[in-house]
Amino acid sequence: MSNSQQAEALRTAMAEAAAEIDQALDLLIPPSEGPEARLFDAMRHAAIGGGKRLRGFLVLEGARQFGVGRDSALRAAAAIEMLHAYSLVHDDLPCMDDDDLRRGKPTVHKAFDEATAVLAGDALQANAFHALAEPETHADPAVRAELCRCLARAAGPRGMCGGQMLDMLAEAAAEPLEEAEIGRLQTLKTGKLIEFAAEAGAILGKAPPQLRQALCSYGRDLGAAFQIADDLLDATASPEETGKRTGKDAAAGKATLVGLLGLPRAQAQAETLAAQAASHLDALGDRADLLRALAAYAIARRN
Amino acid sequence: MSNSQQAEALRTAMAEAAAEIDQALDLLIPPSEGPEARLFDAMRHAAIGGGKRLRGFLVLEGARQFGVGRDSALRAAAAIEMLHAYSLVHDDLPCMDDDDLRRGKPTVHKAFDEATAVLAGDALQANAFHALAEPETHADPAVRAELCRCLARAAGPRGMCGGQMLDMLAEAAAEPLEEAEIGRLQTLKTGKLIEFAAEAGAILGKAPPQLRQALCSYGRDLGAAFQIADDLLDATASPEETGKRTGKDAAAGKATLVGLLGLPRAQAQAETLAAQAASHLDALGDRADLLRALAAYAIARRN
Numbered sequence: 001m002s003n004s005q006q007a008e009a010l011r012t013a014m015a016e017a018a019a020e021i022d023q024a025l026d027l028l029i030p031p032s033e034g035p036e037a038r039l040f041d042a043m044r045h046a047a048i049g050g051g052k053r054l055r056g057f058l059v060l061e062g063a064r065q066f067g068v069g070r071d072s073a074l075r076a077a078a079a080i081e082m083l084h085a086y087s088l089v090h091d092d093l094p095c096m097d098d099d100d101l102r103r104g105k106p107t108v109h110k111a112f113d114e115a116t117a118v119l120a121g122d123a124l125q126a127n128a129f130h131a132l133a134e135p136e137t138h139a140d141p142a143v144r145a146e147l148c149r150c151l152a153r154a155a156g157p158r159g160m161c162g163g164q165m166l167d168m169l170a171e172a173a174a175e176p177l178e179e180a181e182i183g184r185l186q187t188l189k190t191g192k193l194i195e196f197a198a199e200a201g202a203i204l205g206k207a208p209p210q211l212r213q214a215l216c217s218y219g220r221d222l223g224a225a226f227q228i229a230d231d232l233l234d235a236t237a238s239p240e241e242t243g244k245r246t247g248k249d250a251a252a253g254k255a256t257l258v259g260l261l262g263l264p265r266a267q268a269q270a271e272t273l274a275a276q277a278a279s280h281l282d283a284l285g286d287r288a289d290l291l292r293a294l295a296a297y298a299i300a301r302r303n
Numbered sequence: 304m305s306n307s308q309q310a311e312a313l314r315t316a317m318a319e320a321a322a323e324i325d326q327a328l329d330l331l332i333p334p335s336e337g338p339e340a341r342l343f344d345a346m347r348h349a350a351i352g353g354g355k356r357l358r359g360f361l362v363l364e365g366a367r368q369f370g371v372g373r374d375s376a377l378r379a380a381a382a383i384e385m386l387h388a389y390s391l392v393h394d395d396l397p398c399m400d401d402d403d404l405r406r407g408k409p410t411v412h413k414a415f416d417e418a419t420a421v422l423a424g425d426a427l428q429a430n431a432f433h434a435l436a437e438p439e440t441h442a443d444p445a446v447r448a449e450l451c452r453c454l455a456r457a458a459g460p461r462g463m464c465g466g467q468m469l470d471m472l473a474e475a476a477a478e479p480l481e482e483a484e485i486g487r488l489q490t491l492k493t494g495k496l497i498e499f500a501a502e503a504g505a506i507l508g509k510a511p512p513q514l515r516q517a518l519c520s521y522g523r524d525l526g527a528a529f530q531i532a533d534d535l536l537d538a539t540a541s542p543e544e545t546g547k548r549t550g551k552d553a554a555a556g557k558a559t560l561v562g563l564l565g566l567p568r569a570q571a572q573a574e575t576l577a578a579q580a581a582s583h584l585d586a587l588g589d590r591a592d593l594l595r596a597l598a599a600y601a602i603a604r605r606n
């Protein structure tokens with residue numbers, strides 16, 4: 001396939017995956033009756049519709065390498081998307097980044113209220129673990145326990161929450177971060193969950209350790225490339241293109257590699273990481289072509 | 304043993320359990336170096352020291368019925384206490400109950416800041432699942448997956464988070480709640496997690512279904528009795544006795560059974576529930592004496 005054919009195949013596959021993930025989320029966060037409907041509505045607002053579903057797509061494509069059943073993979077994909085959605089809801093809170101717009105919609109604390117947003121995020125996190133731990137996700141409880149363990153590690157104080165703490169401290173600090181510190185911050189804040197998303201399919205498929213490790217390494221480099229690309233977009237794209245406020249890193253004085261290295265060097269680094277990500281897939285053959293195309297897309301996208 | 308001897312034995316056992324749970328928490332949330340130290344400090348502030356450790360004690364005593372190893376039981380106890388601690392941190396936030404004092408200490412958003420409190424709560428929830436899912440908690444992955452599943456259900460939108468939503472809506476509502484609605488609110492908000500704490504020991508011990516069910520039922524009735532006793536204390540005790548602000552239910556116009564039924568009928572209902580809780584333990588023999596004493600303590604305590 002040519003590059004443009006590959007890009008087209010990826011676009012189609014990601015759109016299909018996003019639709020399937022939304023269906024899975026609709027079942028895992030059903031519309032509810034009674035007084036608690038407001039909580040379910042806020043969770044659905046945060047989790048369903050919109051978003052590239054990068055993490056969910058990684059789960060589905062990783063799982064496909066090992067012949068994992070689609071329903072099983074979709075539950076894991078939806079779980080990771082719920083975890084990601086919770087992190088966005090809390091990051092957008094007034095006491096955090098104070099954002100009004102997310103995925104082209106009002107943020108949860110704007111559409112509902114602040115207390116409901118805290119609660120909806122909390123409930124989405126619990127629901128993510130519930131989805132992974134239920135027998136429907138995999139017949140083997142060892143697989144379910146391992147999924148829960150790895151998600152908890154990626155989301156906890158040595159993963160996403162730790163990265164968010166570093167980010168908050170960096171904004172308040174007098175000295176700008178150095179390159180290595182920015183790298184560590186982003187590895188924790190967004191990298192660990194993307195890495196787990198790539199690994200989850202291998203866990204579901206009981207892949208041999210070296211293939212599980214290959215997907216992990218792919219996810220790590222892909223996540224780093226995506227993060228730089230996100231920062232490049234924040235610096236150069238419009239809110240209409242991205243569905244969220246842009247230019248906010250510079251406005252907030254946020255430490256990003258784009259700010260530190262400048263646009264051309266940051267772009268070059270993203271390209272290196274994307275190529276490196278694809279190289280980890282050599283043992284997987286043609287079946288991994290969409291994952292290879294995703295690495296190329298990571299740095300070429302405009303949203 | 305006489306009633307006062309039983310009460311003394313319970314007091315000693317709870318104090319020992321609280322000390323052991325604090326040690327387990329100290330290992331699960333170790334003091335950290337580097338810039339993320341602030342997040343670990345906030346988590347430790349919230350989770351370590353203070354508190355009756357009712358939930359953790361229930362895990363330990365439930366596990367003892369079935370000969371579960373102490374280290375295993377302590378990890379599960381610490382996990383449930385981390386989950387409980389996270390819920391307190393978020394409930395105390397300015398956008399929720401806006402409390403300054405908890406367990407005799409400043410709340411996390413007072414001792415640190417609001418964003419750190421949101422994040423510390425989030426990280427404590429993730430850490431709770433991590434502790435349950437790690438192989439150190441139980442050699443059998445089916446036990447670990449089941450613990451994660453039940454904790455997630457108790458904590459999620461059909462458990463604690465759902466109850467908190469009902470509580471927020473009740474405060475904002477024009478009409479006071481009816482007795483059945485208050486019961487449902489409290490079952491969700493505090494009951495489900497206490498029920499799971501009582502059940503967790505049976506899961507760890509792979510207890511036969513009828514004994515697991517007995518502990519569940521005990522936990523459910525005990526939790527309901529504890530909640531009414533908490534509301535009675537809020538209405539009648541001083542902050543010095545309880546280590547937190549009191550009289551706040553009435554001040555906030557909160558719907559409680561004490562407010563609806565009056566003190567004597569609420570006290571009578573708590574006593575009925577405590578007796579009913581103890582009755583579920585009949586199949587367990589003398590080994591469950593501390594759990595029986597706990598039901599009596601639930602309604603007699605002053606803090």
